[in-house]
Amino acid sequence: MYPSNRFFQTFILKIAIMKKLVILPALILVGLCGRATTFIVTVSNNQFSPANIPNVVVGDILQFNFAPVNLHNVVTNPLGSVPSGAADMNSGAAGSVTTSYSYTVTVAGSYRYYCEVHSPDGVTGMVGTFTASAVVPVQLKNFDVAYSNRTVIASWQTATEQNLSYFSLEKSTDGKNYKEAGRVTATGEGGTQQSYTYRDDRLDMNAKYIYYMLRMVDKDGSYELSPVKLVRNEQAVNKLITQIGPNPVSRTVGHLMLQFNADKDSEMKVLVIDAGGKIVMNLDMTANKGINNGHIHMASLSPGVYNIIFSMDDMNETHKVVVK
Numbered sequence: 001m002y003p004s005n006r007f008f009q010t011f012i013l014k015i016a017i018m019k020k021l022v023i024l025p026a027l028i029l030v031g032l033c034g035r036a037t038t039f040i041v042t043v044s045n046n047q048f049s050p051a052n053i054p055n056v057v058v059g060d061i062l063q064f065n066f067a068p069v070n071l072h073n074v075v076t077n078p079l080g081s082v083p084s085g086a087a088d089m090n091s092g093a094a095g096s097v098t099t100s101y102s103y104t105v106t107v108a109g110s111y112r113y114y115c116e117v118h119s120p121d122g123v124t125g126m127v128g129t130f131t132a133s134a135v136v137p138v139q140l141k142n143f144d145v146a147y148s149n150r151t152v153i154a155s156w157q158t159a160t161e162q163n164l165s166y167f168s169l170e171k172s173t174d175g176k177n178y179k180e181a182g183r184v185t186a187t188g189e190g191g192t193q194q195s196y197t198y199r200d201d202r203l204d205m206n207a208k209y210i211y212y213m214l215r216m217v218d219k220d221g222s223y224e225l226s227p228v229k230l231v232r233n234e235q236a237v238n239k240l241i242t243q244i245g246p247n248p249v250s251r252t253v254g255h256l257m258l259q260f261n262a263d264k265d266s267e268m269k270v271l272v273i274d275a276g277g278k279i280v281m282n283l284d285m286t287a288n289k290g291i292n293n294g295h296i297h298m299a300s301l302s303p304g305v306y307n308i309i310f311s312m313d314d315m316n317e318t319h320k321v322v323v324k
Contacts, residue, residue: 036059036060036061037060039056039062039063041064041128042065042286043067043072043074044286045285046072046118046294047126047294048064048074048115048127049288049292050128051127052129052175053128053129053131054130054131054172054178054211054225054228055131055133055213055225055226055228056105056130056225057132057224057225058107058108058132058133061105062102062103062130063100063101063102064091064097064102064103065099066098066101068098069098070098071095071118072094072095072115072117072118073092073093073094073096073116074090074091074101074103074113074128075088075116076089078122079119079121080112080113080114080122080127081110081112082107083107083110085106086109086111087103087106089103108134109132110130110132111130112128112129113127113128118297120253120255124253124255125255126295129176134223135224136218136224137162137164138160138161138216139158139160139161140157140214140226141156141193142157143156143227143229146231147231150201151203152199152201152203152231154169154214154229155196155197156226157195158186158194159193160191161187161188163219163220164186164217164219165217166183166184166217167186167214167215168215168217169198169200169212169215171200171211173204173210173291174259175209175211175228175290175291175293181200181202181212184196203235203236204236205235206242207233207236208232208242208261210231211228211229211291212230212231213227214226238315240312240315242259243258243259244258244319244321248321248323248324249298249322250324251324252299253299255297256321257295259291259292259294260287260291260292261290261292262287262289262290262292262312263289263313264289265288266287267284267287268292268294268310268312269309269310270285270296270308270309271308271311272296272298272301272308273309274301274306275304275306280301281296287312301323303323303324305320306321307319307321308320
């Protein structure tokens, strides 16, 4: 006796269902990977550059490119932090990687990583951070910021919106800490292109560069962050070093932290000169256009007063620092 047609129809239906169950997760993965972004972080000169990335989305990749000769690594355990459920970052022992190390983000939240050799506590020294958000059902077509007459005008368009509640325009003067500049209600019309603008006239005249991004918030509270846009505040004070400290520097910790401006991707020259006029340190610091973070190891220097000369392009600044 041969199986009935009904048996074959049921058998084929089960196979089709099983195929759908296998294919669906694959399609979801492909969808996530299709919109994934790879962020490049250069590891050299005792720096992660850039040191802060605020707009990573789940599914994105961080690729750390190491200088050929280095004593650095990338780790989060035990002094760094990752969200619950996320894998630790670990490139291996310091100096073991001379090419690159990649990390795929699978969980939304805040991450802090460090170099075991050049960060004594996972907070100061050679440290990097990024914030990852979930994917929300909105397609951002473009996002731009422009400076005009002491005002920054932000404009953006969406191709689609679904259950979107509002846009929060956020800004930062250090590329790391963001605050809300203003909020715009979303139209929530799914398949229609929408245009938005916001004018920010509350600018810090001490901030030469300002970073902006959009927080696109869904009705259930989930959110996605846009790419970051950088604008130059033409009315701001023109200076190279924006922050430097602690001063005095303790030889126990030995890290002099600094923040500096760069008008283009370049390098900043650093000369540390003792009280007798002798150059005791000669360094190059990687600089990306905008705000940069770095540090100088001063633990090996004798106690005393030092002049530090910072030079980049046509700008030179000298700062006096005490080592105790």
